[in-house]
């Protein structure tokens with residue numbers, strides 16, 4: 001950030017009056033520009049013994065598989081964001097949404113939240129941000145070409161929890177690359 005989005009004045013980095021950490025502060029109108037983590041919301045859509053994955057048509061991680069997810073928009077709830085992203089990326093409709101995994105990624109200032117959900121029908125297709133969308137049984141999951149560790153970890157948890165049909169909400173810190181050692185960036 002170089003310029004104030006209120007008045008166009010130049011920004012400096014300093015601790016604002018009464019503050020305790022360095023912020024971007026406008027030298028003209030003195031507005032303080034806070035920067036906070038962004039939330040990514042997504043779904044784990046399930047159909048019988050299969051899960052729905054999307055292959056990314058856009059950077060980052062173009063060509064790799066992911067769950068439908070994306071940044072929340074202002075004015076929507078987290079569930080609405082997850083449903084919207086599922087519609088946009090997989091042209092799919094879901095119901096029975098349940099909070100499932102929450103990952104803190106402080107190194108990139110993001111929070112990922114995934115909801116378990118049931119596909120309501122099989123009329124899904126690739127949205128503009130997807131190359132293809134498909135259902136996978138556990139044995140067919142393309143672990144080596146998954147786009148994000150948070151997605152791999154959510155799938156691992158799901159297949160483990162599915163054995164007992166108990167799906168506790170999981171909150172983890174920057175998940176380790178347990179089964180997806182091939183992330184390219």
Ligand SMILES: [Zn+2]
Nearest residue numbers: 004007026029
């Ligand atoms: Zn300003």
